[in-house]
Amino acid sequence: MARSLEELQKQYRHAAAPGKGGPGGGPRPGGRGGVRMSGKPKNTRQTIARLLGYVGKYKWRLVVVFICMALTTVTSLLASYMLAPIINRLTLAVMPEATIDPSPLERLADRIICSFLGTSDADAWVYIVMALSILLAVYLIGVTSSYLQSKLMLSVSQNSISALRTDLFAKLQKLPVRYFDSNATGDVMSRFTNDIDNIDVMLNNALTSTVSGLITLVGTFIFMLSTNWILTLITVIFIPIFALGGGTIAKLSSKHYSGQQYALGAVNGYVEEMVTGQKVVKVFNHEDVCQEEFDTLNNDLRDKQFKAQFFGGIMGPIMGNTSQISYGVTIGVGGILMCTAGFTPGGLTVFAGYSKQFSMPINQISQQMSTIFAALAGAERVFAVMDADPETDRESATQVFPIHGDVRLENVTFGYDENKTVLHDISLYAHPGQKIAFVGSTGAGKTTITNLLNRFYDIQEGRITIDGVDIRDIPRSHLRENIAVVLQDTHLFSGTVMENIRYGRLDATDEEVIEAAKLASAHSFIMRLENGYDTVLTGDGANLSQGQRQLLNIARAAVSKAPILVLDEATSSVDTRTERHIEHGMDRLMKNRTTFVIAHRLSTVRNSNAIMVLEQGRIIERGDHDELLAMKGRYYQLYTGAIELA
Numbered sequence: 140m141a142r143s144l145e146e147l148q149k150q151y152r153h154a155a156a157p158g159k160g161g162p163g164g165g166p167r168p169g170g171r172g173g174v175r176m177s178g179k180p181k182n183t184r185q186t187i188a189r190l191l192g193y194v195g196k197y198k199w200r201l202v203v204v205f206i207c208m209a210l211t212t213v214t215s216l217l218a219s220y221m222l223a224p225i226i227n228r229l230t231l232a233v234m235p236e237a238t239i240d241p242s243p244l245e246r247l248a249d250r251i252i253c254s255f256l257g258t259s260d261a262d263a264w265v266y267i268v269m270a271l272s273i274l275l276a277v278y279l280i281g282v283t284s285s286y287l288q289s290k291l292m293l294s295v296s297q298n299s300i301s302a303l304r305t306d307l308f309a310k311l312q313k314l315p316v317r318y319f320d321s322n323a324t325g326d327v328m329s330r331f332t333n334d335i336d337n338i339d340v341m342l343n344n345a346l347t348s349t350v351s352g353l354i355t356l357v358g359t360f361i362f363m364l365s366t367n368w369i370l371t372l373i374t375v376i377f378i379p380i381f382a383l384g385g386g387t388i389a390k391l392s393s394k395h396y397s398g399q400q401y402a403l404g405a406v407n408g409y410v411e412e413m414v415t416g417q418k419v420v421k422v423f424n425h426e427d428v429c430q431e432e433f434d435t436l437n438n439d440l441r442d443k444q445f446k447a448q449f450f451g452g453i454m455g456p457i458m459g460n461t462s463q464i465s466y467g468v469t470i471g472v473g474g475i476l477m478c479t480a481g482f483t484p485g486g487l488t489v490f491a492g493y494s495k496q497f498s499m500p501i502n503q504i505s506q507q508m509s510t511i512f513a514a515l516a517g518a519e520r521v522f523a524v525m526d527a528d529p530e531t532d533r534e535s536a537t538q539v540f541p542i543h544g545d546v547r548l549e550n551v552t553f554g555y556d557e558n559k560t561v562l563h564d565i566s567l568y569a570h571p572g573q574k575i576a577f578v579g580s581t582g583a584g585k586t587t588i589t590n591l592l593n594r595f596y597d598i599q600e601g602r603i604t605i606d607g608v609d610i611r612d613i614p615r616s617h618l619r620e621n622i623a624v625v626l627q628d629t630h631l632f633s634g635t636v637m638e639n640i641r642y643g644r645l646d647a648t649d650e651e652v653i654e655a656a657k658l659a660s661a662h663s664f665i666m667r668l669e670n671g672y673d674t675v676l677t678g679d680g681a682n683l684s685q686g687q688r689q690l691l692n693i694a695r696a697a698v699s700k701a702p703i704l705v706l707d708e709a710t711s712s713v714d715t716r717t718e719r720h721i722e723h724g725m726d727r728l729m730k731n732r733t734t735f736v737i738a739h740r741l742s743t744v745r746n747s748n749a750i751m752v753l754e755q756g757r758i759i760e761r762g763d764h765d766e767l768l769a770m771k772g773r774y775y776q777l778y779t780g781a782i783e784l785a
């Protein structure tokens with residue numbers, strides 16, 4: 140049975156900032172938490188302010204960009220203004236008796252041309268050539284400043300984006316394991332890809348377009364006003380219509396943009412999971428259900444995208460058509476003024492151009508709005524990650540000392556969810572160098588105990604101490620440096636075998652890495668790989684067997700010098716013969732280290748100093764192998780095969 144859209148989106152697109160007092164915007168119906176809607180004034184303002192923090196570092200470059208923009212705009216306005224004196228002069232040349240009353244600005248332009256000519260009654264064609272030469276010079280200035288502007292803005296935006304990416308990645312590294320429990324990988328990924336890309340586009344294009352649009356708007360207005368105030372008034376009357384229409388559409392499109400990002404997050408989360416889980420999908424013939432679920436999500440994304448793009452896209456045409464009306468009215472009234480009030484033909488020509496151009500920046504700005512909304516929605520998602528609670532050490536966590544490995548758990552109670560206790564009142568101790576084993580059925584809480592030692596999660600009650608110091612008083616980095624863990628789920632990075640083992644201690648020499656590999660019985664199979672230790676592993680070591688991957692993970696722990704070692708089902712996929720073979724190496728690995736071993740093959744835990752039998756989060760039996768057997772309890776049943784371990 141395929142899941143419903145609501146369910147799917149809930150599962151694949153989680154709230155961005157758990158534990159932050161709920162969603163900042165309107166929660167989606169049925170969605171746990173829900174996306175933080177953009178478009179809400181408070182959030183948007185905050186988001187813009189934070190983005191400005193990134194861009195603001197390049198204040199001086201931005202000032203130059205701004206000056207260049209203004210220069211580009213003014214030169215383009217000036218250039219079109221040069222037409223007025225040319226047409227006026229032509230009109231007078233053709234009709235010497237025409238009565239025209241040039242505006243102050245037209246007079247000024249005329250005077251400038253004449254001063255370049257050195258005379259006020261040069262031939263019309265000489266006048267025109269001079270005017271055109273000035274025009275060319277003005278254009279050249281415009282082109283240069285426009286070039287400078289885009290180049291500088293590019294450097295500002297790329298540097299800002301790079302800093303944003305750095306901060307986001309740095310934050311990801313600081314997030315607790317819990318964050319990744321509750322956020323789909325694909326959704327976290329899409330903050331790095333889509334969301335950052337959207338911000339990139341905004342900084343590169345939308346922002347400059349918008350600002351230069353605004354400058355053009357103001358500049359055009361000033362030029363229009365100095366040409367003719369009556370016509371300017373008529374043009375301005377149409378502005379509320381633009382603003383009202385634009386505002387309504389912008390609001391609609393902003394709403395749909397958040398929806399689009401939300402749906403996109405879900406699609407990405409889904410695809411990511413199906414790609415990583417494709418083998419399982421095939422094994423259980425789930426292709427059809429997957430397709431159906433994907434179609435559900437994809438159709439929703441299509442609808443949301445359609446709406447978002449539609450409202451973003453109709454803005455231009457609507458504005459364009461409104462501006463045609465204002466253009467027509469302007470020409471009509473301008474004609475009347477020409478006949479009655481001495482308005483110059485040059486004035487009308489340039490004014491008509493300006494009035495047409497006047498709506499262009501408005502269009503330009505409104506078209507960029509969709510990009511800006513997408514970017515702001517993206518920025519909110521990026522900042523939501525940055526605002527998520529990081530793993531922090533408390534003030535008193537300053538205890539850095541050479542750790543010997545005396546580990547104690549005192550009445551530890553813990554649940555991943557506060558309301559659902561997983562470990563009940565666990566107390567145990569391990570003296571330095573001792574080997575403690577946990578056995579018990581799947582889900583008993585074995586891995587959970589080890590998750591607490593290196594503080595993947597913090598306990599709700601009780602105390603965990605190392606060498607008598609509460610682990611919450613030890614800086615996390617120092618703590619983890621001293622606990623080598625072979626996780627139940629192996630993970631290998633893209634890179635060589637050598638690099639992967641060296642992950643356990645970055646300053647380990649090649650010899651030490653090889654020694655560790657020998658200890659973990661990985662050496663012989665590594666030597667049989669195509670390039671030995673230089674073989675490049677890709678896709679989480681897809682070209683290795685699960686057992687081989689485990690051996691590499693053990694070698695990684697072996698290369699570390701941590702005094703405390705945790706082996707969580709470290710050899711579960713290794714055959715019994717190999718396991719017996721590595722026993723000797725493992726003994727050497729555990730020598731002088733406090734070791735916690737989790738294994739379901741009881742032969743591996745026999746020689747432990749103490750064995751804890753866990754059941755449903757409680758230690759139900761403890762003792763060494765012989766004592767436990769003599770007890771004839773659960774361990775005895777497990778060992779004699781009366782009960783199978785899951």
Ligand SMILES: Nc1ncnc2c1ncn2[C@@H]1O[C@H](COP(=O)(O)OP(=O)(O)O)[C@@H](O)[C@H]1O
Pocket residue numbers: 320555556561579580581582583584585586587588
């Ligand atoms: N990240 C997690 N979030 C919530 N519950 C978890 C998480 N990991 C494990 N659990 C729950 O904690 C219990 C103990 O799991 P675990 O310690 O992994 O058992 P095991 O003994 O098999 O290693 C299980 O009931 C499991 O459902």
Ligand SMILES: [Mg+2]
Pocket residue numbers: 585586587627707
């Ligand atoms: Mg486990």
